[in-house]
Amino acid sequence: MRPILAEVVTIGDEILYGQITDTNTQWMSTQLDKIGIKTVRKSSVGDQEDKILQILEEAESRADIILLTGGLGPTKDDITKKTLCKYFDDELIINEDALGFITEFFTKRGRPMTELNRQQAMVPKKCIYLANKTGTAPGMWFEKSMGSGKGKIFVSMPGVPHEMKYLMANEVIPRLKKYFETPIIYHKMIRTIGVGESFLAEKIEKWEDSLPAHIKLAYLPSFGQVRLRLTGMGENEETLKQEVQNEVDKVLPMIQSFVFGYDDDDLEVALGKLLKSKNKTISAAESCTGGFISHLFTKVPGSSAYFMGSVVSYANAVKINVLGVKPETIENHGAVSEETVMQMAEGVRALMKTDFAIATSGVAGPDGGTPEKPVGTLWIACAMEGRTIARKVQMSNQRETNINYGSVVAMNLLRKMLNGDYES
């Protein structure tokens, strides 16, 4: 069975000019991937008719499914609907369902409905209207009925991420599953931390070379982590899962201590599961990471079960008055020091009455470095009953990278101590 191919196209000058981040294409291709539809190309073009028409033609020549987002706003610079009419030789008409929903949308919110809002209810005559219950822009489903592209599917959705996501989950994915007969694709991701890509690659080279042809390996590095993605393609889901799992079982012993989780389990999710399984609670004292560790923990649904809270102690006065760091410690050793970060961890652990506590203190940059403590110098600590461990890490000179990386290494120290590893 030949694979079903998709192209994802985002429309909007704001994306080309780099004024907004496109997170849609990533999410969309992940969803397609889950139902065995292979994304073969992602593209972004501006709000110009000729550019949009050109990419529609190209995409149609390469893929079975073309998913479009963007250019459906109420304002003058949004021309996707008009352009789709031109491409499908169609005309815009008021869709009553859409109009009804939009009217209700504004009544509910007690906001005035403008003529621009009303026009949001206009869609091409030939398309199937996909009801967007999260906003005023419509979803549109086209089936090419003639020509070389006969049978190909075009879907147009708003660029606002949560509106696109609603339409994908509730309308597009279910329809695609009905419309196409899709092959079986199975991914298994092994998540590692604290080891470099090349080092990992050499450790598992023999295993990698021995992988069967229908199982592929990819390395996905990011901020002190490397994800190993195994992708299997086949006919029978159960067999495929088993084959991939066998490969996982083979490679695991070679890299065990670096593995913190699988698949979509980000470090904060894996840590949450670990804390829950051990029935332990956590708090944090953050200086250079400035609340990012707390954000990582709390963005996980249900984190209130184990994350009690944290103190972002940016000012030294807060380190002293709230966390109980000794003034003379900061005086003698500085805020970025082993002694200070250990007292921060112990202080917040006592304050929040948790089993574990992690702390960070470093020079995030770009300024504030000294010869002895250059930008990127980071001290992390983790405290538990009867034991506090601190580590020094040298990071880069890029503030945002340091905040991310610093958070990850501190959380990895917690992971090791939760697992009873107090040495590495």
Next chain:
Amino acid sequence: MRPILAEVVTIGDEILYGQITDTNTQWMSTQLDKIGIKTVRKSSVGDQEDKILQILEEAESRADIILLTGGLGPTKDDITKKTLCKYFDDELIINEDALGFITEFFTKRGRPMTELNRQQAMVPKKCIYLANKTGTAPGMWFEKSMGSGKGKIFVSMPGVPHEMKYLMANEVIPRLKKYFETPIIYHKMIRTIGVGESFLAEKIEKWEDSLPAHIKLAYLPSFGQVRLRLTGMGENEETLKQEVQNEVDKVLPMIQSFVFGYDDDDLEVALGKLLKSKNKTISAAESCTGGFISHLFTKVPGSSAYFMGSVVSYANAVKINVLGVKPETIENHGAVSEETVMQMAEGVRALMKTDFAIATSGVAGPDGGTPEKPVGTLWIACAMEGRTIARKVQMSNQRETNINYGSVVAMNLLRKMLNGDYES
């Protein structure tokens, strides 16, 4: 003078499969835009030779500059260098500068250098090697010397963001400025908050219709904010700046109260400037936003001048013991209530001895809602000397959106109070 056109191509299965977020293309097109080079298309393809060759041909047919990132890692799944050799009928040779740097790179870090690392020093014979001082993958600059694409520029860079950024800033942009004669493009962005796109559009419709042909307006909405981007194109930079500024001066009176900043000034940056200019300090007590407000403040370089710290009070015990919220207040009104959030703001303000303090308490979701307090219910407060103001906001049922949006509305309340607006 005809505009110089660029295409940005990212290479990697991990992007197509949606396993990583592509932030490179956004950043690259912003940099190109600043020197008057127009990005006309962005594309992502997988690590397959035929797909890469196809997109190189297509891009060459449309653009003057083709910027590539990705596929330069040391592992087997990275094939960009080999493919470029095929496209330019070239061969890989060891580049001595590259080899020297890579050797030093590993010596410095006291890490073993593997054969895979050594191969990182191989580049196509015909390209100009661009020294990457931040990693082991090379930058490569090609000038097409014959055929229809004669004179066109191809640049290949690593996909790791900070390595790509280093090469763009230090090698690629300077060379492009020398190689091409570029037109003048000038952007001015007006940043608004607390007003919808359609509402804004109707408020300024007459002004928008009166804009001269060489000045374009775009609406860029995101999380309770709308950015108005004016883009001017012309010959003389000073004249252009003045013309755009005149339009800004015309529209400002219509939308003044919603405007918090300009250009790249995100809300946290604008607030930082405002706090500095008024010589005020700030702290935060975060429940449902879980540290995200603190992160927004502290990701701004120099924020330690006005941001003293915060308490993430996830557990009620922390609200009571650290922030001094009265137990009976939580008992009688609940943690998500006007009374609690006001005591949180006043408590952290006293604890951290700051001029202002903001607090959030809400139901971020996806669970935890009740009939009276459904998911998305948010209370925010801002406290100053002699005055505390609280507001209730209804958000969505999406946790991540609520954390973002909740942070923004709380920071906007601070903005208003800093500006002496205690009513709206």
